[in-house]
Amino acid sequence: MGMLWTGMRERKHFKAAVGFLCLNIIGFLCFTLGPVLLSLYMSFTNWTLRRSVELQWVGLRNYRELLTDSNFWFFLYNTLYFMLAIPFTVCASLLLANMLVDSMQLKRRALRVRIASIILAIGALNCTFLFLVGRPDPALILAVIYAGAAAGVLWGSVSYRTMLYVPSFASGVATIILWQQIFNPYHGMANNILGQVAQWLNLDVTLPTWLNSTKSLLGFLPLPETFSSGGFGLGAREAIMIMGFWMGIGGNNMILYIAAIANIPQDLYEAAEIDGASGVGKFWHITVPSVAPTTFFIAIMATIGGLQGGFEFARIMTQGGPAGTTTTLAYYIYTKGFVEQDLGYAASVSWVLFAIVFSLTLVNWKYGNRKMEAAT
């Protein structure tokens, strides 16, 4: 009797699940699972966009070729190197979110308006003075800072969240072209500022040539010949990582963290305060463990995205150069598939990439789940 009841209940649940899932499953089969299987088939063939070549089953030839392809290992190294920036970006996002989660508003509106107008007045005087003595550039930058401070006092952290999110949602073709110009070694903004700082500090340094340089921060390692390392220093990869940091710090991760921190019950903090916890202590012992599910989600997404990333930057900024140092596996797949039209080989590279992503995510999943169970 009990068994029958459970069975009926289970069937009812199953029917409901089918109802909720049907639309999504159909789309999933047509536009995700179907294409996946087709591309898996491609990786065992010599599939190409050239009409003259006959389609042939080549078995594991593509995969064998790939393991001895020195380019593949070089581009895998590049991809992993770019991913070294991820933990820094995520930590910065969490710190920013923790800072911006409370409203940062003074209680009385009249007081806010007064302080904001004082800031604006000082800013106006300061900037006008700088402008009149013929230094419009610092005046411009200070004007933005003063305006940001005034908006912050008036509307609280909402205005900062909005401002910090701007680089992330503006990212795309346009901002990548913008950064390409910024890293121009001769008239770009990066070297202009660095040059002025060096002059001010009386330092005699050669400025990095950014996107034209094969140097890297790990260039001191004894890397193989084929990795075209230009030694220790700032190069094209660092330029792209700086751009990535700029785009990522106030973006989706920060918004996810703000949502997560806002959902932490306030009484946890109150209890910790009674126990005499400091600000750092509260952050470390309450905030960090409480947002663990979000960190877990971000870690998984960042691993997946990082291993597949780098296509847009390489395509728009560097064409994978100099000497292949900014070519990631995604860009390699693109050039193999669409430029050299060797779709079968490109598919096999992507399946190896998938194997790497999948195993890393499994590790993440096992380790993350265990950590979360320990925390609760």
Added chain:
Amino acid sequence: MKKPPSKDLVRRGTGLSLKFLFVSVLCGIMFLPFIWMICTAFKSSAEVEGAHFWPKLFSPDNIRIVLQMIPDPFTHEYVNLSLLRWIFNSFFVASWVTALQVFTSCMAAYAFSRIRWRGRDQVFLLYLATMMIPALVLTIPRFQIMVSLRLVNTYQGLIIPSAFSAFGTFMLRQFMLSIPQSYDEAAEIDGAGHLQIFLDVIMPLARPGMITLAIFTFLGNYRSLMWPLIMIKDAHLRTVPIGLLAFQGEYGTQVELLMSATLICLIPLIMLFIILQKQLVRGINLSGGVKG
């Protein structure tokens, strides 16, 4: 007589001021590239290569050129772009994708987080696994499917493949897992079915997650490059990134024109984000758990 402010209040005030100072300076640094971009948009072409930000001669000519109000001074021809059309196309496509994707993902996320059924975790792992497949790989077979459905070079071809997303399902599932089970258990005891629990209990509580997903999806599609690049052949169907890329190809050396076009493309997005940001913040504060 006025009481002097307590030590605690002074300390808090200093902390808050330092916080304001830090974040304001950070915002200033983050905005440097944009300041540079805006300044460049108003520079004359002779001035672009200079080290300074502020243009010596502030002129809106570049803006007027890219809006096709005046011809390019060098070629004496109107530049080949239609910014407003691109912006409309991007908004149209991204809105449809967002609406469809949030709808399908929300339903699927409910099935994955709230209903217990056999094989649930296996199917979910399959979803998760396909999320790791590089998008470039899916692009080729997807394109062939769109060819056989005769949807190449249409709006539908841009919208339909993106209307279903494993990412959205995953995100909303994680969000729904953080809603206490006791809510729907209580509703179930009151005799509510799954549809009712979904509509009346979970959907309202998952709204912040849905809004976040909607923003992600909208922005992702607004700036998506690869898929429209393959699908769209006609100039009148171009979205903003495709248009800008073509513009860069044609007028790549004229940075000042490119920056003006970028500036105009960014304005509607910024306005939209300010509107959505308010709603996001309002929805985020899910207060308390189950009470009494």
